[in-house]
Amino acid sequence: MRYLVSVIDDKSNPGSTDRQPAISAFNERLIAEGHWVFAGGLADTDAATVIDNRGEQAVFSDGPFVESKEYLAGVWVWEAPDLDVALKLAAEASKVCDRKIEVRPFL
Amino acid sequence: MNDGDVREAITRTHREEWGRVVASLTKRFGDLDIAEEAAAEAFAAAVERWPADGVPPNPGGWLTTTAGRKAIDRIRRENKRDDKHKEARMVYDDDPPEPVGAIDDDRLRLIFTCCHPALAMQTRVALTLRMVAGLTVPEIARAFLVRETTLEQRITRAKAKIKAARIPYRVPSAEDLPARLSGVLAVLYLVFNEGYLATGPGTDPLRHDLTAEAIRLTRLIRALLPDDGEVAGLLALMLLTEARHTARVSGGGELVPLAEQDRGAWDASLIAEGHRLVRERLAAAAAGAAPGRYQILAAINAVHTSARDIRDTDWSQILALYDHLVGLDPSPVIALNRAIAVAELDGPDVALAAVDRLDDKLADYHAYHATRADLLRRLGRSQQSRAAYDRAIELAGNTAETAHLTRRRDQLG
Numbered sequence: 328m329r330y331l332v333s334v335i336d337d338k339s340n341p342g343s344t345d346r347q348p349a350i351s352a353f354n355e356r357l358i359a360e361g362h363w364v365f366a367g368g369l370a371d372t373d374a375a376t377v378i379d380n381r382g383e384q385a386v387f388s389d390g391p392f393v394e395s396k397e398y399l400a401g402v403w404v405w406e407a408p409d410l411d412v413a414l415k416l417a418a419e420a421s422k423v424c425d426r427k428i429e430v431r432p433f434l
Numbered sequence: 435m436n437d438g439d440v441r442e443a444i445t446r447t448h449r450e451e452w453g454r455v456v457a458s459l460t461k462r463f464g465d466l467d468i469a470e471e472a473a474a475e476a477f478a479a480a481v482e483r484w485p486a487d488g489v490p491p492n493p494g495g496w497l498t499t500t501a502g503r504k505a506i507d508r509i510r511r512e513n514k515r516d517d518k519h520k521e522a523r524m525v526y527d528d529d530p531p532e533p534v535g536a537i538d539d540d541r542l543r544l545i546f547t548c549c550h551p552a553l554a555m556q557t558r559v560a561l562t563l564r565m566v567a568g569l570t571v572p573e574i575a576r577a578f579l580v581r582e583t584t585l586e587q588r589i590t591r592a593k594a595k596i597k598a599a600r601i602p603y604r605v606p607s608a609e610d611l612p613a614r615l616s617g618v619l620a621v622l623y624l625v626f627n628e629g630y631l632a633t634g635p636g637t638d639p640l641r642h643d644l645t646a647e648a649i650r651l652t653r654l655i656r657a658l659l660p661d662d663g664e665v666a667g668l669l670a671l672m673l674l675t676e677a678r679h680t681a682r683v684s685g686g687g688e689l690v691p692l693a694e695q696d697r698g699a700w701d702a703s704l705i706a707e708g709h710r711l712v713r714e715r716l717a718a719a720a721a722g723a724a725p726g727r728y729q730i731l732a733a734i735n736a737v738h739t740s741a742r743d744i745r746d747t748d749w750s751q752i753l754a755l756y757d758h759l760v761g762l763d764p765s766p767v768i769a770l771n772r773a774i775a776v777a778e779l780d781g782p783d784v785a786l787a788a789v790d791r792l793d794d795k796l797a798d799y800h801a802y803h804a805t806r807a808d809l810l811r812r813l814g815r816s817q818q819s820r821a822a823y824d825r826a827i828e829l830a831g832n833t834a835e836t837a838h839l840t841r842r843r844d845q846l847g
Contacts, residue, residue: 328600408602410550411610414551414552432599
């Protein structure tokens, strides 16, 4: 079972910026235990571009698709046998990243 | 056997076997939806056939077999349309769970799945009452004053989430058990409290159906996990509270405070059972087991129910227990209840000072204002007492409590 694990930051109350060593160590463990599928941190939402090509021609707009205080700072894809395993890892991930985590199953 | 006997046998079997049938079907078919529907169909078949064929010698076995056939019929029907079913099976491990208790019962898996922390509290309550206790959707909707369609949606969404997110069907590992069990007990306590002090103008002030259901489920968990102290504590707390229920509301529909209750109307056998459990936990505590909050709350209720007259109440013992509880759970509601014991020992003025310190946290809690009103009344500060009663009446959701507070306010000089 695969889960999308989103790291959520808050513009008005951001998590600490010194987490990278701890995150790297946590990633090593995810790999060793067979949970790691993918991981990536994301650039600021200001760097996002939204494209809508459902009409006559493609429309490009600057910025994220939704402006909000909370935003996606990074993602993981994990392999886990069930939600309990994923939630346990996510609880650790929240501590490691000093940020909120959302766990959402793939179809 | 006449029709009445058969009806009674069906009702009794439903009460005793529903959760077991749903649990074993969920394990077999890996799907709560199929289990629930097949169990309902099997009970419908019993209603149809038992009056003519007679009650089978093993009603639970008959129901499980019948429900299993119904489930297979449904899966065959659906597989013709959709072959994805097999992929969506719930996961469970075939290994026996960690040795948490004497019995490995599928109902325990079911309870832990229904009370999973990834589900909202209201959803856990609804799902537990439907799947484990076998209450119908209209019964649960009525109990919690929500529309049937809303409740039906809540249950449907929960079943879909359990499947899509793979919430497992198993008893948590020994390491996770205490935290997960405390989540289960919170659900049961919430069901009990809603019955004990029902909210809403349209309901009876006491909902015996809910308190009875909560006690029945807690007894079940106690049977499955007999060594857990908090399970014993919660059961004792419920029994000692339930024992007073006939004395808690007057003939006129007014809530009767503990001090004014007719103690002769208390249920002696429930009290004896509750006291037995509390003694069992006291012995465990003496042997070094640290009691949790339900055990301490049960002990407080044991002290109350040991007094034949309110004047015989051992308030210093109650205060000592509250002090212990504050150490575990520093919530303002516990502090408020502690202040009531302080009033008996040190006087209402000392208690009022303690209560007033909770103002910023409990300003919207009816019991805070009711407690203040009572203390102010005892101090002869009628005008302030009246204002506090007004606010308490405004906030109270229970009809019997409102009636009691209104009479008290109107008696002020």
